[in-house]
Amino acid sequence: MRTLILPEPIAAYFAADQQNPEALARCFTPQAVVKDEGHTYAGLEAIKAWMAAASARYSYTTEPFALVKEEGFQVVRGRVSGNFPGSPVDLHYRFRLERGLIASLEIAV
Structure with a gap:
């Protein structure tokens, strides 16, 4: 099995503890x-x-x-497992990066 190598800010996003906004x-x-579940969150306070x-x-x-990679975006597919209805589910995470950080993220099925 091949190891998935992610750009640094995306790897940091997936490595961050979900309990630590x-x-x-x-x-x-x-x-x-960030766009997730039909909502848009703009700015760091809203994202936290x-x-x-x-x-x-x-x-x-x-x-x-x-x-x-597609049209300036990095699209990651990830399997999300947990205590939510429909678990596990494969999601698409569409990242746009700027200067070594995430400028936008859209999460969709």
């Missing part, structure tokens, strides 16, 4: 935007609140298994 926020630019709410509701792990 501050560590996760350090992966993003100050003006970053999104992560804190997600980790309060569910306990989960993500195992990235594929990476493709």
Whole structure:
């Protein structure tokens, strides 16, 4: 099996402890935007609140298994397993990077 090599900010995002929104926020630019479950979170404070709410509701792990580059984005497929309805599920994480940080992230099935 081949090891998946992710760009540093994306690897840091997946390595960050879901219980530590501050560590996760350090992966993003100050003006970053996250889209998840039909909601948009703009800026670091909103992103930290999104992560804190997600980790309060569910306990989960993500195992990235594929990476493709498309039109300026890095798209990671990851299997998410945890105590949520429909677990496990494969999600697409569409990252746009700027200056070594995540500028945008869209999460979709």
